Each structure stands twice: as structure tokens, then as C-alpha cells.
Amino acid sequence: MKKSLIKTFLSVVMIITLLTTAVAADSFVFKTPGGETEVSETAEKIEMMMEIIKNDYYKDIKDEELLNGAIKGMFEALDPHSTYFTTEEFNDFMNDITGEIVGIGVQIEKRDDGVTVVAPIEGTPAYKAGLKTGDRIVSVDDTDISGYTSDKAASLIRGKEGTEVKIGIRRNGVADIVYYELIRERIEINPVKYEIKDGNIGLLRITEFNENTSKNVAAAIEAFKAKDVKGVVVDLRGNPGGLLSEVVEVCKLLIPKGPIVKIQVKNEIVEEYNSELDKAPFRLVVLVNGGSASASEIMAGAVKDSKTGILVGEKTYGKGTVQHTMRVQGGGGAKLTIANYLTPSGFSLDGIGITPDIEVKASSADTAAGYAPIKGDRSIKSGIIGLDVLGAQQILNTIGYELKKQDGIFGPQTRAAVLDFQKANNLKQDATIDPDDIKVLRNKLQEKLNNSDPQLERAMEEIQKMLVMGQ
Numbered sequence: 200m201k202k203s204l205i206k207t208f209l210s211v212v213m214i215i216t217l218l219t220t221a222v223a224a225d226s227f228v229f230k231t232p233g234g235e236t237e238v239s240e241t242a243e244k245i246e247m248m249m250e251i252i253k254n255d256y257y258k259d260i261k262d263e264e265l266l267n268g269a270i271k272g273m274f275e276a277l278d279p280h281s282t283y284f285t286t287e288e289f290n291d292f293m294n295d296i297t298g299e300i301v302g303i304g305v306q307i308e309k310r311d312d313g314v315t316v317v318a319p320i321e322g323t324p325a326y327k328a329g330l331k332t333g334d335r336i337v338s339v340d341d342t343d344i345s346g347y348t349s350d351k352a353a354s355l356i357r358g359k360e361g362t363e364v365k366i367g368i369r370r371n372g373v374a375d376i377v378y379y380e381l382i383r384e385r386i387e388i389n390p391v392k393y394e395i396k397d398g399n400i401g402l403l404r405i406t407e408f409n410e411n412t413s414k415n416v417a418a419a420i421e422a423f424k425a426k427d428v429k430g431v432v433v434d435l436r437g438n439p440g441g442l443l444s445e446v447v448e449v450c451k452l453l454i455p456k457g458p459i460v461k462i463q464v465k466n467e468i469v470e471e472y473n474s475e476l477d478k479a480p481f482r483l484v485v486l487v488n489g490g491s492a493s494a495s496e497i498m499a500g501a502v503k504d505s506k507t508g509i510l511v512g513e514k515t516y517g518k519g520t521v522q523h524t525m526r527v528q529g530g531g532g533a534k535l536t537i538a539n540y541l542t543p544s545g546f547s548l549d550g551i552g553i554t555p556d557i558e559v560k561a562s563s564a565d566t567a568a569g570y571a572p573i574k575g576d577r578s579i580k581s582g583i584i585g586l587d588v589l590g591a592q593q594i595l596n597t598i599g600y601e602l603k604k605q606d607g608i609f610g611p612q613t614r615a616a617v618l619d620f621q622k623a624n625n626l627k628q629d630a631t632i633d634p635d636d637i638k639v640l641r642n643k644l645q646e647k648l649n650n651s652d653p654q655l656e657r658a659m660e661e662i663q664k665m666l667v668m669g670q
């Protein structure tokens with residue numbers, strides 16, 4: 200039995216009998232370790248350690264558990280994206296690729312400080328509950344997951360449909376652990392949504408690059424062409440990536456003839472994916488943020504370098520490596536980092552990310568936090584000068600009462616805006632801001648911020664400029 204296990208271990212080490220998935224190019228060659236003497240010494244060392252553990256460890260442990268632990272240990276010595284899966288874990292992972300899982304709908308990754316949320320998937324329990332990019336998951340059902348790989352953590356988070364799971368997270372700026380109790384759902388991931396805005400601008404939202412992405416993007420493009428759309432905003436915010444083959448196919452639909460991405464192994468370009476499209480069908484603006492990772496960054500880099508469009512938003516995540524997924528002899532599988540990728544211009548973004556052409560913060564809430572304070576300890580009316588006047592002017596301007604001059608002086612322009620505001624909100628029209636007015640002002644500001652998307656607004660402005668200028 201033990202000799203058989205040792206052989207299985209070595210077959211995994213040498214990565215024999217692989218069933219390649221579409222995660223990466225299938226043209227890579229894996230080299231086995233050196234000669235028979237080395238293999239023999241390795242086998243003896245493994246067998247010796249297994250004997251010591253089985254004889255001296257204070258609990259009984261099965262050979263299979265030691266084998267899986269040994270293999271997982273090898274992968275933990277590599278980068279965070281390389282992982283060994285048991286049979287059950289591998290099946291779960293493959294479900295992710297095919298676009299159907301039972302869980303809470305959150306993409307996670309192991310970083311130095313723990314298992315971290317890359318992005319919640321739109322419409323899922325995690326998304327609805329408010330989990331955010333950058334949240335660090337510290338516990339699952341009160342089990343401390345410090346030191347867990349992302350895949351081991353994912354196996355705890357997933358479960359039977361309709362069951363509850365308790366997630367503990369640490370969030371920047373929040374002192375205590377925040378707990379979420381979520382109901383697991385069967386998540387059939389629809390990665391593409393689209394609509395036409397302002398008559399001739401397409402809005403294409405891609406939430407991930409799974410097996411369904413390129414065919415759905417193709418359908419969206421046909422719909423855009425049928426309506427004579429000339430410019431498209433592609434929203435990749437919070438898109439954690441996915442299949443290399445899928446993002447390449449999407450790029451071939453949107454980017455003109457030339458390179459899409461270059462695959463590099465040990466400083467040598469071993470593969471280059473190219474578009475053969477004669478002409479880009481649309482001008483593009485691509486929205487990105489810190490949750491845009493991996494395949495999303497491939498597309499963002501291809502758009503930027505090909506000058507098919509521009510990027511708007513915030514710097515991307517910075518995952519520039521390629522993983523090869525394989526099934527191994529005896530069950531289970533592995534995800535191994537085999538290369539890094541470069542954008543068409545040769546830029547290696549791993550650990551760096553891509554800086555957008557136009558940087559726009561995610562929410563106006565940051566701006567609102569910097570507004571002058573309104574203490575409400577006096578009536579604010581004509582002739583008054585102070586920070587509270589400035590704060591009122593800033594809010595009025597944000598919610599739609601245009602004030603060209605925001606100077607902290609309650610003059611005629613401010614008085615007119617206050618009267619318009621009071622009339623629109625059924626308040627006493629006395630041109631004086633009292634506590635009732637302040638409360639309504641703050642509520643209207645919050646409503647505005649909740650509905651605000653400054654990144655998308657800027658993207659729409661930029662695509663409209665492109666169309667007007669005939670670029």
C-alpha cells in the first residue's frame with residue numbers, strides 16, 4: 200500500500216498523465232525531475248518521514264492524509280496562485296470555470312495577510328450583503344482560517360444549497376471583525392450584461408471570463424451593431440479574471456489586427472495571441488478598478504496598447520501570471536503557475552497593475568467626507584459667512600442646485616438655490632437653513648451618493664468626446 204502511495208506521490212511531482220483544461224495554452228511542455236537515482240533518494244526520504252510520523256505522531260493518521268499533505272506542502276512553497284487539489288476540491292474548482300457553483304459568490308485569493316476578497320460576484324449573497332474588494336476573511340463558521348490557502352478556504356465557504364455559512368472579515372478602517380451570515384445559493388453565473396444608453400452608446404458589463412463569456416459578448420456586439428452603436432463602455436470593475444482562452448476570444452471581437460497578449464516563460468516569449476480583426480467595430484472606454492484582475496488586465500492592457508480606447512477608473516489588481524490546470528493520476532488536480540504574461544507593448548504588470556489613462560475615484564463619498572461641516576448650531580441665512588455656509592453650498596451643488604461660487608458667503612446666488620431647494624422639498628420657503636432643512640439636505644446628499652457612479656459618468660463623457668471628434 201505504502202509503495203503504491205509513494206509512486207502516486209512521485210507521479211504528481213513529475214506531473215504525469217495530465218488532462219489539460221482551457222485555463223492556459225496547451226502547448227507548454229513539463230519536464231520531469233532528473234535521473235533514477237534522484238527519484239530513488241526522494242522516495243526513500245518520503246518513506247522514512249511517513250514511517251516516523253506513523254510511529255511517533257500522537258494521533259493515528261492515514262497514508263492518504265500524509266500523501267495529500269506532502270503534495271500540498273510542495274505547492275505552498277510556490278506562489279499564491281499554485282495549488283494542489285484533492286478530488287473534491289478539484290471538482291469544485293472546475294465548477295467555477297464552467298460558471299456554476301453553490302456558495303456565496305465571492306472570488307478570493309491568498310495574499311501575505313490572509314485570504315482576501317478580490318471581488319464579490321454581482322447579484323450573489325456576498326454582493327448583496329456588502330462584502331468588498333480587500334476584505335480579509337479570517338473565519339468561516341467560527342473556524343480560524345489564518346494560514347489557509349484560498350482553495351481550502353473556498354471549500355469551507357461552499358456547501359449544500361440553502362444552508363447557512365458565517366463569514367468573519369477584517370476590513371480596513373474597521374476595528375472589530377465584521378460577521379456576515381449568508382445563505383448558500385446555486386450560482387449560475389451570467390458574466391455578461393449589456394444595454395444601449397443615450398441612443399448610440401453601448402454599455403457592456405463583464406463580471407468574469409468563464410466558459411460563457413465570449414459567446415455572450417458576441418451576442419451583445421451583434422445587438423450593438425443592429426442599433427448602429429459607435430462607441431462602447433466596457434465595465435471590467437470587480438472582474439477577477441478567468442479563462443485565458445475566453446479573454447483572448449473577447450479581444451478578437453473588439454481589438455484590431457495585432458497582438459493581444461504575450462506569454463513569457465523564464466524571460467522568453469513562448470506564445471503570442473493575436474487578433475485578425477481588420478478594424479475595431481467600436482471606440483472603447485474600459486472601466487477598471489482594484490478588483491479588475493488577471494484576464495481583465497489582459498483585456499485592459501490590449502485595449503490600451505492597441506489604442507482602441509482608453510482606461511478610466513482606478514489601478515488594477517496586478518495579477519500577471521498564467522496558471523495551468525491539470526488532473527493528476529489517482530484523482531485530484533493542480534493549478535500551477537507556469538508563465539507570466541505581458542501586454543502587447545511588453546509591460547509585465549504582475550504585482551504592479553495597470554494605471555488607467557484617466558483616474559477617477561470610485562465614489563463621491565470621499566469628496567463628501569471632505570465637505571465643510573454644518574454643525575446646525577445657528578440659522579444659516581443671507582449675510583452669514585462661515586464653514587457651515589460653505590458646507591451647505593457644497594451639498595446644494597452636489598444634489599443639483601448649481602452654484603458657481605462656493606465661497607462660504609451666503610449671497611444672492613446661494614439664497615436663490617436655497618429657495619429652489621425648499622420649494623422642491625415642501626419646506627418653508629424662507630431662504631434660511633434651519634435644522635429641518637439641514638436634515639433634508641443630508642438625506643438628499645446620501646441619496647445622490649448612493650446613486651452616483653462618477654467612474655461611469657466620466658467614461659460616458661469620454662466616449663461621447665470620441666464620437667464627436669470622429670476618432
